[in-house]
Amino acid sequence: DQQVKQNSPSLSVQEGRISILNCDYTNSMFDYFLWYKKYPAEGPTFLISISSIKDKNEDGRFTVFLNKSAKHLSLHIVPSQPGDSAVYFCAALRSNDYKLSFGAGTTVTVRA
Amino acid sequence: NAGVTQTPKFRVLKTGQSMTLLCAQDMNHEYMYWYRQDPGMGLRLIHYSVGEGTTAKGEVPDGYNVSRLKKQNFLLGLESAAPSQTSVYFCASSYTRGGYTFGSGTRLTVV
Numbered sequence: 001d002q003q004v005k006q007n008s009p010s011l012s013v014q015e016g017r018i019s020i021l022n023c024d025y026t027n028s029m030f031d032y033f034l035w036y037k038k039y040p041a042e043g044p045t046f047l048i049s050i051s052s053i054k055d056k057n058e059d060g061r062f063t064v065f066l067n068k069s070a071k072h073l074s075l076h077i078v079p080s081q082p083g084d085s086a087v088y089f090c091a092a093l094r095s096n097d098y099k100l101s102f103g104a105g106t107t108v109t110v111r112a
Numbered sequence: 113n114a115g116v117t118q119t120p121k122f123r124v125l126k127t128g129q130s131m132t133l134l135c136a137q138d139m140n141h142e143y144m145y146w147y148r149q150d151p152g153m154g155l156r157l158i159h160y161s162v163g164e165g166t167t168a169k170g171e172v173p174d175g176y177n178v179s180r181l182k183k184q185n186f187l188l189g190l191e192s193a194a195p196s197q198t199s200v201y202f203c204a205s206s207y208t209r210g211g212y213t214f215g216s217g218t219r220l221t222v223v
Binding site: 002004006009032042043046067077083089091093098099100102104105 | 118145147152153154155156157160162170202204206208209210211212214215216217223
């Protein structure tokens with residue numbers, strides 16, 4: 001039973017526009033959330049994270065929003081660039097744990 | 113700086129054969145993990161280790177064994193490979209919550 005869900009397997013967006021990736025979770029014990037980015041034939045790399053005590057975290061073009069009451073988080077990429085074309089994984093950690101639970105991933109394609 | 117190195121990168125096995133995947137990290141991380149990635153399933157934890165000499169089961173441990181005899185190495189073994197074990201395997205290490213560094217993966221096909 002997946003506790004972290006990414007219901008959109010793919011997203012296509014025009015270069016320069018906003019990409020919005022969504023993630024839902026079911027376990028209320030999760031208190032730290034992360035996004036990883038993965039290119040083909042490479043391992044995932046850390047992108048951005050957010051603690052449950054916050055509702056927003058920004059890093060350059062990337063912003064993560066957390067809505068605890070809805071058990072929902074989203075990743076905004078503004079503006080989207082061709083190099084952003086990759087698979088994005090949402091991941092979550094329970095309090096006092098260090099093992100990440102991952103979603104199924106969303107493949108983002110940025111069109112020129 | 114190598115980070116996390118996985119060998120081999122590709123392998124084709126026949127059903128029933130055995131093999132060992134090697135993961136080596138040079139960051140002195142305490143925690144190490146083996147995940148498998150399958151289409152539509154994301155990354156699922158197979159086994160993990162919280163330090164040298166320790167191992168524990170993850171979400172999908174059946175058919176796999178692991179060993180961590182040295183802090184820098186984490187081995188994943190398949191004793192009798194099955195087609196259901198066709199997947200991409202990722203090793204990762206961390207020293208803190210969420211601070212994972214992943215290897216580049218091993219693509220395994222069992223025929």
